[in-house]
Amino acid sequence: MNIVLLRDSDHWCGADRVVLSDRRAVHIRSVLRSKVGDSIRLGLLAGPLGVGEIMAISPEGVTLQVCLHQSPPPRHRFDIVLALPRPKVLRRILRTVAEFGVANLHLIHTARVEKSYWQSPLLSPAKVEEALLAGLERSSDTIAPQVHRHPLFRPFVEDQLPQICADRPCLIAQMGAHQPLREVSSGVALVMVGPEGGFVPFELNLAQAAGAQPVHLGSRTLSVDTALTTALAQG
Amino acid sequence: MNIVLLRDSDHWCGADRVVLSDRRAVHIRSVLRSKVGDSIRLGLLAGPLGVGEIMAISPEGVTLQVCLHQSPPPRHRFDIVLALPRPKVLRRILRTVAEFGVANLHLIHTARVEKSYWQSPLLSPAKVEEALLAGLERSSDTIAPQVHRHPLFRPFVEDQLPQICADRPCLIAQMGAHQPLREVSSGVALVMVGPEGGFVPFELNLAQAAGAQPVHLGSRTLSVDTALTTALAQG
Known part of the structure; x- marks a missing residue:
């Protein structure tokens, strides 16, 4: 630390x-x-x-x-929406978002998220806080990311995403998208990262109907933890 | 996979x-x-x-x-020199360099690397290959990074680093450096990433005397795995 x-x-x-x-x-x-x-x-x-x-x-x-x-250091310009990863990866991801000073992490359900992940003991408030503090201690920060849970995809995208975005752009990481994330103009944004295997077409369509713009993180398929760090490193 | x-x-x-x-x-x-x-x-x-x-x-x-x-996808433009991390982190790092298509990973000893790490069973050729293949399977690549071991810092920097760099720039990640890595001009390069706690001043001086240019990865202290992914994501 x-x-x-x-x-x-x-x-x-x-x-x-x-x-x-x-x-x-x-x-x-x-x-x-x-x-x-x-x-x-x-x-x-x-x-x-x-x-x-x-x-x-x-x-x-x-x-x-x-x-x-x-004063503590400034927040990262991206808030993150992330398909709930498997518990072992979740712990590392919580540490990473805290290291980068992310203000809000929205964990969502998607078709390729196993329902059992929502029952993981690593999602308990005490375990989440422990992982976040490990990140804060690393990066000399005092402000833990707010972690929000959204166990239903459709109501999240249709009802909550527009409010969460407010006036910010919403970007969705997608292999083969035309625009690279690293060339998105500076300023705050919400970035959505899918599960291992990606969002299914229905989910991509629904997110884009709600205003999400596809961006890519590079030409390679990355694991979820690498993709999340890549998005934050490029932000 | x-x-x-x-x-x-x-x-x-x-x-x-x-x-x-x-x-x-x-x-x-x-x-x-x-x-x-x-x-x-x-x-x-x-x-x-x-x-x-x-x-x-x-x-x-x-x-x-x-x-x-x-044909397999192209190699990442950065080769990596990395202070040998603790074994648990090493496995993930091997997967990450393979995911990004790094051609060469040089694992080096530094003052803040525990000597016992060099005896880890995870450094055996079979375990190294297993971790690299997990990355290749993820990113649909067939070319595993070459992993080189350098258990002595000074001979590595003084004798080998200039040959390894050849005509490429050598960049060394350092908190507070003036130049951001993300603004380094495109083209191949060798990027050096230190251990948890960083390189000691003697090591930084020796590396700079051998031609390494300090760059920063952002304003925050990151853990080694996050720093490495950040360097590759910005490259």
Whole structure:
């Protein structure tokens, strides 16, 4: 982790002193090997970034004097709509969207998504948050992506997609599309990425009827995690 | 898998008929659910792409009439030099470089690479090939990246890097570099990506003395797998 993330619910002693006793304390002691007097990089979850001076280290925990003075980095210009991937890939994808500072991730059902994926324990709020925090800790960010679940494709596209897009372009990644994503003009957008095997024609038609414009990510078929990272890297 | 990959060492009956009896036969029967008379996409490892007509399906195997008539897709314009990642990440990275059609992957040692990584069973030729084939099967390619191992940093940079680059630019990914990789002019290049935590200053200096030009992949610290995919997506 490149920053230690604090929460309002941590053990605060006054406004600017906090005692950590969980894996973050272990990280400070064993990975960073910090000593009393050292400074480490911190962030308050959903709040500012800053530094913490180590005031005390004991078996019970690490006491930090906290100074939070810096805004978190800006959001990625793309919000993402993604066909729910299989659980093992989902964890990595949550970390990736957090690394890139995506503001909103919409997980949707499609014909090629197995229904059982929606029952995965990795979709529990605690597991989702754990994966997102791993990404934030990596990229020194404090703002976790909002993760939205849409288990019905048609109502999502017909009823919600237009509202979610608002005035932004909606782009749908599709092999063989004429326009490359990397040449789409800068500015915010919503980008839809399909499942392994792609969207089925019915879904592509419905999304395009709702205003989605096809774009391609290159000339190769990519796995879902590679395609998502590619879209964010090109955005 | 989007293509079934054949090898010269498969059970060929004449020049254009092959019998598969391993996981590829299982895939054709159970995932593709193909029947006699169906055509499936094929490629000959290190050779052309084409189609195979299913002539027979039995418990012993699947017999295909093979027609190979199409060149594999072009190589990615970047060759990659990568600090050897931890084994779990290596597997995914091998798949990714194969998906993107990278011609050469140079795995190097750096100060922040744990020496034990070089002993990982995942670096055995069989495991490396297995991971590369997963990428080729995904992107319908037949040409596996050449994977080169360089367990000493300094001799690699001082003696081998200039030869490997030949007339190509050598770019080194570095946070805070002035030039974005995505704005580097098109054409072939060698791109160096560091380990988690980055190259140490000595390594950066040595690489730059050997001609490497710093480029950045964006404003955020990314994990190694995300950084590598980002470099290939921007190339």
